[in-house]
Amino acid sequence: MKHAAALLSLATSVPPHLLHQEQVLAAARNILSHRYPEFDTLSSIFANTGVINRYGVKPIEWYFEQRGWPERTVAFLEGAEALFIDVARKAIERAALTASDIDTVVTVCSTGIATPSLEARVAGKIGFRSDVSRVPVFGLGCAGGVTGLSIASRLARARPGTNVLLVAIELCTLAVRHDELTKANIVAASLFGDGAAAVVLRAGDGGATRITGTGEHLWPDTLDVMGWKIDPEGFGVIFQRTIPDFVRTNMNPAISGILALMDLSIGNIDRFICHPGGTKVVLALETALVLNQGALDHERSVLADFGNMSAPTVLFVLERARARGLPPRSLLTSLGPGFTASCVALQHAA
Known part of the structure; x- marks a missing residue:
């Protein structure tokens, strides 16, 4: 394929707080079981998800309290900006580039609301150029990593020789709910963690x-x-x-x-x-x-x-x-x- 986008680098990052599955189960039981009679039956889900560890932007004690939009949003902005900076810097360095070499930034996220969007919030700290093209994408959920890579590759192909940075970042743990006494909420509590990945792409000059x-x-x-x-x-x-x-x-x-x-x-x-x-x-x-x-x-x-x-x-x-x-x-x-x-x-x- 002429001018196919090539992967120059890939990096991943997780926040600092390690959450063991046993800890999360104990916390969920303490918070939900006395209000949700079906919890004991559904708690076996925690052993069946395949999850042993995951990471959160907050220590586990933070999740013990009921949180509303303002607190969740503050935690999202702080955690997402820190993860964005870390994973983007790693991907850019592995591509043997600097932040000023990035021409387009695609940001994929569906677990928080940020306006201005995340890449704008961190642009000064990372060192993006003032004319960098920004493409924030919301609502893709679990499909966002692949669809985001697809979008980034098409943008790279449209301008061969330019550098496109994709950052996919999700802070799923911030959606934990105390008031949702449902099987879906138990599944979410047993399964979701926080993390980010970044890819640098370029079209027109080869690549493995x-x-x-x-x-x-x-x-x-x-x-x-x-x-x-x-x-x-x-x-x-x-x-x-x-x-x-x-x-x-x-x-x-x-x-x-x-x-x-x-x-x-x-x-x-x-x-x-x-x-x-x-x-x-x-x-x-x-x-x-x-x-x-x-x-x-x-x-x-x-x-x-x-x-x-x-x-x-x-x-x-x-x-x-x-x-x-x-x-x-x-x-x-x-x-x-x-x-x-x-x-x-x-x-x-x-």
Whole structure:
């Protein structure tokens, strides 16, 4: 592909507070069990998500208290700005660039509201030029890492030779709710963590790993599968359907259709790099993509070490896959609100 965008660098970052799954379960039991009789039955979810540790922008004690929009927003802005600066600097340095070399910044985030957006808030501290192009993207949820990479790659292709920085950052733990006595809230408490990932892309001058195709599939009448509801307390998680069952039934034809537009098939892909929504979702993906059970090993290890961080999680998986050595052809996939499947095809030259 002429002027395909190449990955110059990839970096990840997590906030400083390590949250062990046992700690989170104990806290959830203390806060919810006396008001929610079903909690003891649902608490087994904590052992079944595949999560061992995750990270939060606040120490665990902060989450013991009920928080409203003002407190959540202050915590979001402080935590997100710090993570943005850290992960962006690492990615820019690994690309052998300086912040003033960045021409476009794509910021993907769905777990907080910031106006001005995050890249504007940190521009002076990082050293972006005054004429840097800013592309903040909200609402992609767990699909944001892959869709954000797709957007960034198209922007790089549109202006060959320019440097595009993608930052995917989510602070999912700040959405923890004391008032939502639902299974969906228990699942969220058992699963979500905070993190950020950044990628620097450039088109027109080669690169070992190139983006050769992108695509999305939006299923009709699926707005209730996943998302946020917004009320006076903050974000409230929406999980209205059994996502693993949906994946097993619908993922293969959607991915096959996207690949067909690239003149590829599932059999042409050497490695799938997937967003690990949870253990059951990973198993469902292996079934849907006709993979051996256990094939999505990096997905499981990232989920265990960091939890589901929404948008950046798949880029953590890509980081581990790159460290092990990418095969000639990989496909990044993620699922998110819409309900949407998003894909990015990578071609790697050893």
